[in-house]
Amino acid sequence: MIRSAQPTPVGSTPHYLTPVADDAIWDRIRAEAESDSVAEPALAGFLNTVILGHESLADSLSYLLASKLESPTVTALTLRDLLQPVFAENDGIITSVLADLQAIATRDPACRGYSQPLLYFKGFHAIQAHRVSHYYWEQQRFALALFLQSRISEVFAVDIHPGARLGKGLMFDHATSVVIGETAVIEDDFSMLHEVTLGGTGKIGGDRHPKIGRGVMIGAGAKVLGNIKVGEGAKIGSGSVVLHDVPPHTTVAGVPAKPVSYPRSAHPALDMDQSLDDMSVESHRDPAWTS
Structure with missing residues (x-):
C-alpha cells in the first residue's frame, strides 16, 4: 500500500524540499545522488556504491547498514545476506522505512533531501537496523537479534532491545x-x-x-x-x-x-x-x- 506524504504545519518543511509520494521516493533519492555526484566528484564512487548501483531502496539500505554494522568476525557480506531479505520480502517493513523517510523530510528543517537521512542520519539507520533485529527476535532467532542490537548500540550509540x-x-x-x-x-x-x-x-x-x-x-x-x-x-x-x-x-x-x-x-x-x-x-x- 502506498502511503502518500501527509500535510504538515506551516513552516515545518524547508522551502527547498518538496515532499513526494512514497512510490516516488526511490527515484527522488537516485536523482539527488546523481546531482551530488556531479557537484562533488570525490563522492561519486561512494554514491554509486551505496545508491546508484542498486535497483531498489531495500537493496541500497541493506548494503549501507551491512557496511556500517560489519565487524572483524561477521563480514558485511554475511550481514547483507541477513538484512536484504527482511527489507525486500516484508511489505510492512519497507512501508515503515518509507514512512520514516517521510517523517524526517517533513519534520527536520536540516533535511535537504530524501537521500540525506538514508546516507547520513544515524537515528534513521538505528531504527531500520532495529526493524531487522526485531524481525529475527519475533522469529525466535534470539542470538542473531541480540548480536544486531549490540552492533547497533556500538555503531550508532542507540540501544534498542530487539523485543x-x-x-x-x-x-x-x-x-x-x-x-x-x-x-x-x-x-x-x-x-x-x-x-x-x-x-x-x-x-x-x-x-x-x-x-x-x-x-x-x-x-x-x-x-x-x-x-x-x-x-x-x-x-x-x-x-x-x-x-x-x-x-x-x-x-x-x-x-x-x-x-x-x-x-x-x-x-x-x-x-x-x-x-x-x-x-x-x-x-x-x-x-x-x-x-
Whole structure:
C-alpha cells in the first residue's frame, strides 16, 4: 500500500524540499545522488556504491547498514545476506522505512533531501537496523537479534532491545544515547531527540517499559520509566523524568514531570515545537484537535 506524504504545519518543511509520494521516493533519492555526484566528484564512487548501483531502496539500505554494522568476525557480506531479505520480502517493513523517510523530510528543517537521512542520519539507520533485529527476535532467532542490537548500540550509540515494538513515521533526531527497553511500545508518528530513555524501574521482569501513543514528542534528555502510558498527542519537555501516566494531549515537564499545559497541535511530533508555552490549563476547553 502506498502511503502518500501527509500535510504538515506551516513552516515545518524547508522551502527547498518538496515532499513526494512514497512510490516516488526511490527515484527522488537516485536523482539527488546523481546531482551530488556531479557537484562533488570525490563522492561519486561512494554514491554509486551505496545508491546508484542498486535497483531498489531495500537493496541500497541493506548494503549501507551491512557496511556500517560489519565487524572483524561477521563480514558485511554475511550481514547483507541477513538484512536484504527482511527489507525486500516484508511489505510492512519497507512501508515503515518509507514512512520514516517521510517523517524526517517533513519534520527536520536540516533535511535537504530524501537521500540525506538514508546516507547520513544515524537515528534513521538505528531504527531500520532495529526493524531487522526485531524481525529475527519475533522469529525466535534470539542470538542473531541480540548480536544486531549490540552492533547497533556500538555503531550508532542507540540501544534498542530487539523485543521493543516500534511503529512507523518515526524520527529520532540526532539520536545519540537513546535507550529503549524490551517491552516498550512506540506507536506511529512519533518524534524524539537525543539522550531519551524509555526504561524500566527496579529489577522485576515482565511488562516493565513505557507505552508511547501516536503523535507524541519527547524532548532531549527526558527519562520515561516504568510500565506507564504516554497518551496520544502528549508532549514531554526536555530533561523531564516521567514516572506516571501522561494523559492524552498534555504537556508535562519537570522532575518528576507534571502537567504544565496542553499542546497546540493534536500530534506534537509532527510540528516539533519543543517549547512549553502551549495552551494554558485555564484556557483549555477541549478544542477540536488538528494536526
